[in-house]
Amino acid sequence: MHAQLQTHNAGARLSFTGIGKTFPGVKALDGISFTAQPGQVHALMGENGAGKSTLLKILGGAYIPSSGTLQIGEQTMAFKCAADSIASGVAVIHQELHLVPEMTVAENLFLGHLPSRFGVVNRGLLRKQALACLKGLADEIDPQEKLGRLSLGQRQLVEIAKALSRGAHVIAFDEPTSSLSAREIDRLMAIITRLRDEGKVVLYVSHRMEEVFRICDAVTVFKDGRYVRTFEDMSTLTHDQLVTCMVGRDIQDIYDYRPREHGEVALKVDGLLGPGLREPVSFQVHKGEILGLFGLVGAGRTELFRLLSGLERTTAGQLELCGQTLQLRSPRDAITAGVLLCPEDRKKEGIIPLASVAENINISARGAHSTFGWLLRDGWEKGNADQQIRAMKVKTPNAAQKIMYLSGGNQQKAILGRWLSMPMKVLLLDEPTRGIDIGAKAEIYQIIHNLAASGIAVIVVSSDLMEVMGISDRILVLCEGAMRGEQRREHATESNLLQLALPRGLAN
Amino acid sequence: MTTQNNVLPTARKPLDLRALLDNWAMLLAAVSIFLLCALLIDNFLSPLNMRGLGLAISTVGIAACTMLFCLASGHFDLSVGSVIACAGVVAAIVMRDTDSVMLGIGAALLMGLIVGLINGIVIAKLRVNALITTLATMQIVRGLAYIFANGKAVGVSQDQFFIFGNGQLLGVPVPILITIVCFVFFGWLLNYTTYGRNTMAIGGNPEAALLAGVNVDRTKILIFAVHGVIGALAGVILASRMTSGQPMIGQGFELTVISACVLGGVSLSGGVGMIRHVIAGVLILAIIENAMNLKNIDTFYQYVIRGSILLLAVVIDRMKQR
Numbered sequence: 001m002h003a004q005l006q007t008h009n010a011g012a013r014l015s016f017t018g019i020g021k022t023f024p025g026v027k028a029l030d031g032i033s034f035t036a037q038p039g040q041v042h043a044l045m046g047e048n049g050a051g052k053s054t055l056l057k058i059l060g061g062a063y064i065p066s067s068g069t070l071q072i073g074e075q076t077m078a079f080k081c082a083a084d085s086i087a088s089g090v091a092v093i094h095q096e097l098h099l100v101p102e103m104t105v106a107e108n109l110f111l112g113h114l115p116s117r118f119g120v121v122n123r124g125l126l127r128k129q130a131l132a133c134l135k136g137l138a139d140e141i142d143p144q145e146k147l148g149r150l151s152l153g154q155r156q157l158v159e160i161a162k163a164l165s166r167g168a169h170v171i172a173f174d175e176p177t178s179s180l181s182a183r184e185i186d187r188l189m190a191i192i193t194r195l196r197d198e199g200k201v202v203l204y205v206s207h208r209m210e211e212v213f214r215i216c217d218a219v220t221v222f223k224d225g226r227y228v229r230t231f232e233d234m235s236t237l238t239h240d241q242l243v244t245c246m247v248g249r250d251i252q253d254i255y256d257y258r259p260r261e262h263g264e265v266a267l268k269v270d271g272l273l274g275p276g277l278r279e280p281v282s283f284q285v286h287k288g289e290i291l292g293l294f295g296l297v298g299a300g301r302t303e304l305f306r307l308l309s310g311l312e313r314t315t316a317g318q319l320e321l322c323g324q325t326l327q328l329r330s331p332r333d334a335i336t337a338g339v340l341l342c343p344e345d346r347k348k349e350g351i352i353p354l355a356s357v358a359e360n361i362n363i364s365a366r367g368a369h370s371t372f373g374w375l376l377r378d379g380w381e382k383g384n385a386d387q388q389i390r391a392m393k394v395k396t397p398n399a400a401q402k403i404m405y406l407s408g409g410n411q412q413k414a415i416l417g418r419w420l421s422m423p424m425k426v427l428l429l430d431e432p433t434r435g436i437d438i439g440a441k442a443e444i445y446q447i448i449h450n451l452a453a454s455g456i457a458v459i460v461v462s463s464d465l466m467e468v469m470g471i472s473d474r475i476l477v478l479c480e481g482a483m484r485g486e487q488r489r490e491h492a493t494e495s496n497l498l499q500l501a502l503p504r505g506l507a508n
Numbered sequence: 509m510t511t512q513n514n515v516l517p518t519a520r521k522p523l524d525l526r527a528l529l530d531n532w533a534m535l536l537a538a539v540s541i542f543l544l545c546a547l548l549i550d551n552f553l554s555p556l557n558m559r560g561l562g563l564a565i566s567t568v569g570i571a572a573c574t575m576l577f578c579l580a581s582g583h584f585d586l587s588v589g590s591v592i593a594c595a596g597v598v599a600a601i602v603m604r605d606t607d608s609v610m611l612g613i614g615a616a617l618l619m620g621l622i623v624g625l626i627n628g629i630v631i632a633k634l635r636v637n638a639l640i641t642t643l644a645t646m647q648i649v650r651g652l653a654y655i656f657a658n659g660k661a662v663g664v665s666q667d668q669f670f671i672f673g674n675g676q677l678l679g680v681p682v683p684i685l686i687t688i689v690c691f692v693f694f695g696w697l698l699n700y701t702t703y704g705r706n707t708m709a710i711g712g713n714p715e716a717a718l719l720a721g722v723n724v725d726r727t728k729i730l731i732f733a734v735h736g737v738i739g740a741l742a743g744v745i746l747a748s749r750m751t752s753g754q755p756m757i758g759q760g761f762e763l764t765v766i767s768a769c770v771l772g773g774v775s776l777s778g779g780v781g782m783i784r785h786v787i788a789g790v791l792i793l794a795i796i797e798n799a800m801n802l803k804n805i806d807t808f809y810q811y812v813i814r815g816s817i818l819l820l821a822v823v824i825d826r827m828k829q830r
Contacts, residue, residue, distance in 0.1 A: 311719070335721035349719050352712035354779040363709055364721045367702055374702045418720065 012073025013037050014170050014201045019068035021054055028054045029225045041202040043212045046222035046246055047465055052205045056172050060092035061085030090170045091163030097155050101148030106130035108147050109162050133161045153184030172203035189215050207296050209239055221245045243495050254442045255470030263287030266457035267426045272317035276303025278481030285457045292472030293461045296501050300481040301461040302344055305428050309341035310334035338425035342415050350415050353404035357396050358385035360403045360414050365421035388417030409440025429460045445471055465494050477501050534772050534788035545799045565794045566683035570742040571765045572786045573694040574735035579769055581731050582711040582778025583638035588739040589761035590649035591620050595743030597653045600662035600753030609668045617740045623649055624736020628729035653755035662753040673748030683745050695783030711778025768793045771821045
């Protein structure tokens with residue numbers, strides 16, 4: 001039934017015209033226009049944060065675009081929710097699959113419209129329909145099996161089967177191979193080729209050059225939420241051309257880099273291993289130095305920070321802080337030692353949303369400023385909060401304002417203020433400017449510079465190449481849980497960093 | 509008008525009626541209900557009835573003080589009703605066997621501490637859900653109360669013990685005084701100590717609290733341990749009022765305490781709560797119950813009315829957040 005409803009969309013092209021998406025303070029997408037033809041696999045490429053995922057979310061109905069139109073064939077689509085998008089024959093296969101591990105494959109395939117009579121599920125029919133769905137895609141999967149028992153590749157096939165069963169004509173893949181084995185990748189490629197030959201529109205988001213050159217018929221490149229260009233002829237396109245295009249234009253210097261004197265080694269990491277790291281990681285960072293850590297999503301940057309901040313236990317290796325061995329059993333140990341982390345996910349791990357700005361600033365340092373360690377001193381509480389708000393230029397009506405009402409940039413500055421209330425030796429910044437508007441970004445870079453100038457060692461994780469290159473004295477590149485290389489500021493170029501960051505063997 | 513466009517204007521807004529209402533609405537409601545009852549119900553203001561009302565508030569009020577901490581940290585405790593019964597029994601038995609009031613009370617509080625520690629350690633260290641953990645200890649402790657007491661009330665004959673339940677100071681019954689002290693003390697603890705602030709932070713965002721260096725596990729254990737002790741204190745006072753330790757007392761008491769907190773405005777999901785919420789909730793519940801008794805409303809209808817009030821309060825709270 002579902003399949004019939006969509007037949008009028010079959011064979012139609014997918015076009016984006018002037019699509020823009022604005023979040024408070026950020027322009028995630030700006031004037032995206034391109035067309036994906038039926039019977040083609042169309043790759044979307046760009047650095048992290050270029051806007052590919054946002055576009056897929058708009059296509060999938062998760063976001064409503066702020067401007068522009070989306071057309072399938074001649075028909076203009078205005079998706080208000082995911083159900084609208086599905087009903088129009090669009091399927092987005094996300095990195096994190098939207099399936100229920102505790103239910104069977106068959107139930108997952110027909111979730112939301114199980115074949116039933118008076119509310120009682122018709123198990124026989126369900127099984128038959130499920131088998132028909134999986135046929136030709138993954139014949140070996142038993143529909144009665146619990147989904148959680150399948151491999152990741154098989155789960156993905158279930159998701160594809162589900163999309164096809166709903167009559168999807170436009171299928172978008174978001175980094176589909178990031179957790180697949182080589183064998184599973186081959187199989188997925190074959191299936192994607194088949195979908196293309198059946199005349200479907202296939203969008204393919206991937207960082208992996210090799211795959212893009214292997215199966216895609218066209219590539220559209222994004223940068224900073226803007227459309228750069230579309231390559232229609234893959235046979236004349238080279239790797240270098242594509243990388244250059246992704247890296248693109250210059251941006252004005254908001255980083256305000258100034259060379260600094262570096263002191264002795266502040267933090268020495270020697271052969272560190274732990275969850276998320278595939279090979280031992282070793283490096284040093286000096287007092288007054290800003291060290292950039294670059295890598296693509298899944299490279300192990302955040303995992304490395306979790307180890308350095310005591311959130312995860314290391315399985316091997318040693319840490320030395322200013323010449324002394326550092327043992328971390330909990331975040332408290334790291335904080336006591338002066339190794340402080342500004343986490344990547346501000347909302348989830350950084351702020352306490354319902355508490356005031358003052359609370360959020362004072363929470364870590366107050367123990368040392370309270371009578372007997374537990375009786376708050378009103379004077380210090382007020383004084384410190386006000387001082388940090390002023391020093392960090394946090395824009396808030398007053399210190400008692402709930403922090404959830406502040407913009408992302410001001411929340412980030414408040415968290416920096418939290419750490420500046422403490423004795424600090426090493427500052428770990430995980431994506432310090434993600435989702436922050438350009439003005440606040442510049443202020444945060446300024447703060448980072450001032451901290452480094454005062455002798456603090458700063459390690460900045462970022463997936464924004466320009467940012468890493470703009471503020472760091474030295475850049476380490478991680479890839480798939482291992483250290484892949486190091487570049488001094490003067491030698492770092494976008495292409496050599498990106499080459500290091502792309503999974504080995506696929507880049508060349 | 510000066511154009512002082514500083515980053516940090518501490519200028520007070522003219523009159524933030526909404527914030528004022530948000531903060532004090534329930535306490536105002538409690539006062540209004542009190543006045544309404546005073547006007548409409550004969551004998552409501554009589555000294556005897558006021559005394560009864562005060563005593564009714566005392567047990568729930570004491571236990572609600574520390575339940576506030578449990579709720580503010582994003583958890584709750586179902587075992588408090590059983591702890592109250594068991595504490596009364598333990599106090600009565602130890603006094604019977606040793607003839608020492610101090611030892612009796614000490615043993616009861618120790619029992620509460622142990623139950624609280626077990627709750628806290630299982631929840632914080634073993635990361636078991638608070639609902640399940642305290643549901644289990646609720647049954648265990650209730651069972652122990654019956655076992656210790658051999659299934660029936662244990663009488664107390666030490667006169668000094670009755671001071672806690674029936675004594676007076678300047679005409680005010682001791683249980684009411686203890687309740688007021690608890691309100692003041694725990695309200696202060698929540699706002700003016702690292703312990704209180706950390707409790708709120710844990711309830712507001714446990715991961716952020718951990719990353720900010722709060723000792724999350726230790727704070728949680730402390731919350732439950734204190735709650736155990738205070739629950740036991742409420743049990744001792746109740747036993748003193750009844751001159752015996754009764755193992756069957758306090759069934760469903762935990763739900764009354766949680767209702768009172770939530771009714772007053774404490775959030776079940778943690779991070780929101782103030783002592784005035786607790787005071788308001790406890791007052792409203794007690795006044796309405798008292799009024800219904802004076803009006804001779806059937807117990808069965810009382811359940812329906814109490815439930816409806818709670819439902820109405822949380823629905824209003826939800827709608828306010830939209």
